Amino acid sequence: MRCPEVKAFLHPFLDGELQVEQSTLVVQHLELCQPCRDRFEDERRLLERVRVALAERCPDALRAKLRAACGAAAPAMPLAPRRSAIFSLRAAASVAVIAILFVGVDPFCFFGCPTVRALVAESRDRVAQMPLPVAGTDANHRHDVDVARDLARITSMVEVPCLCARNIHCKGAAKIGCCKEGCLVIFADGQERWISFVKARATVHPWLVARAGESGFYICTQDGCRFVGWKDQDGSLCGFIGDERVNGDELLALAADVRRGDRR
Amino acid sequence: MAEVARSSASDFEALLSPLLDSLFGAALRLTKNRADAEDVVQESVMKAWRGFDRFQPGTNFKAWAFKILANTFFSKKRSEKREPRTAPLVDPGDIALAAEEVSVEALAQLASPEADGSPSWERLYPALVDDDVKQALDELPEEYRAPLLLSALGGLSYKEMAAALDVPVGTVMSRLFRARERVRASLKGRDVAARRGA
Incomplete structure (x- = not known):
């Protein structure tokens, strides 16, 4: 894929509208092309800036009014039997591809980064003490609140023998924990990275499927990463399901199941 | 029957409640006015509640709710205009592709x-x-x-x-x-x- 095509695909890519194959081509190009990567990063930040600025709180009075009104109105008909959600792999994959691509690019570094446990505890406290953002307040403040909330949702960390992504070439053992908004990665040397997903998309789709082209891939859910896959030195794909090491075929089979939404 | 009604009411509330902030945010930027935004949200929520039986569980409730919000806003706006609807904004650069696939x-x-x-x-x-x-x-x-x-x-x-x-x-x-x-x-x-x- 060349620059003009990639440029044309940037918005659909950011919006999670590209198919996995197209997304992969975009990612491969971005890995090699600095100008396109800059453009992508600009677009992503613009969308993030808009999203943050638009955040509002529904007034409590209105909430109460709505609850009362719905309670008083004639009840709706009984619900039809539940059907399983149709999961959009394309969107989730694009989101996650963005995340893994940018794992090495200017991640947020915050709070001096001690252990996750301390971090999570601290962020919970921070959230508890922070006043809820109101219209017109400073974006940075609200951003802090968002990040702290995200961190507080990370409930478990998974240890992986190596994590490969752009700018991180199989950087030894790492721990990775994910929530809907992103993943926190802690490397063996103590260095930490926060990978933020594009939030609006990530919250819609419970499964996040990442594929990092040449280097490896992992599949995460909002309550943590189920397994991480990577390419061994001989090029074969392997990974973990829970604590059990599996080969590439098993990994891919499970990935396919996950995409179909068969497993939780 | 009362049991069913209660459970669908709680289903509805569980689905809607997390969306209210963003629905209100969208309404506020559409109307540019807090009072109007509250009206639009209220009307949309009531429409959604009355039509909740038509909502298919498992499909995207968020998209459904936002669709109702958009419809409510635009129809309110049309009905408030004294003049019948003016010509829609035509953007000469609009590439109106009817096909789902975009080249x-x-x-x-x-x-x-x-x-x-x-x-x-x-x-x-x-x-x-x-x-x-x-x-x-x-x-x-x-x-x-x-x-x-x-x-x-x-x-x-x-x-x-x-x-x-x-x-x-x-x-x-x-x-x-x-x-x-x-x-x-x-x-x-x-x-x-x-x-x-x-």
Whole structure:
């Protein structure tokens, strides 16, 4: 894929509208092309800036009014039997591809980064003490609140023998924990990275499927990463399901199941 | 029967409650007015509640709710206009593709050469506050603002936005793209002005 095509695909890519194959081509190009990567990063930040600025709180009075009104109105008909959600792999994959691509690019570094446990505890406290953002307040403040909330949702960390992504070439053992908004990665040397997903998309789709082209891939859910896959030195794909090491075929089979939404 | 009614009411509340902030946010930027926004949200929620039996569990409730919100806003707006509906905004650059699949060529056309400049703008426009972003959005024509809001706040897909706004997917894409370009240009200008003033 060349620059003009990639440029044309940037918005659909950011919006999670590209198919996995197209997304992969975009990612491969971005890995090699600095100008396109800059453009992508600009677009992503613009969308993030808009999203943050638009955040509002529904007034409590209105909430109460709505609850009362719905309670008083004639009840709706009984619900039809539940059907399983149709999961959009394309969107989730694009989101996650963005995340893994940018794992090495200017991640947020915050709070001096001690252990996750301390971090999570601290962020919970921070959230508890922070006043809820109101219209017109400073974006940075609200951003802090968002990040702290995200961190507080990370409930478990998974240890992986190596994590490969752009700018991180199989950087030894790492721990990775994910929530809907992103993943926190802690490397063996103590260095930490926060990978933020594009939030609006990530919250819609419970499964996040990442594929990092040449280097490896992992599949995460909002309550943590189920397994991480990577390419061994001989090029074969392997990974973990829970604590059990599996080969590439098993990994891919499970990935396919996950995409179909068969497993939780 | 009462049992069923109670459970569907709690289902509805469980689905709706987390969306109220973003629904209100979208309504506020559509109406540009808190009182009107509250009206639109209230009316939309009541419509959603009354039509909840038609909602298919397992499908995207968020997209459904935002669609109702958009419909409510636009129909309210139409009924408030004394004049019958004026000619819809026609954008000569609109690439209205009826087909679901959008070609690379069409997308390439959207990426206008104007946007080609080096990404020189400062990271995140540090000189600007959220109100600047809101004002930049408010300046957009409704046709452009609506998809931007549905995308940013509702996270709707192109297809869902097309259904919500009753326009082809290609139109959604081109409007969304142009909306973002306009916001970017507006913010750029404000950022320069803010720095000059500072």
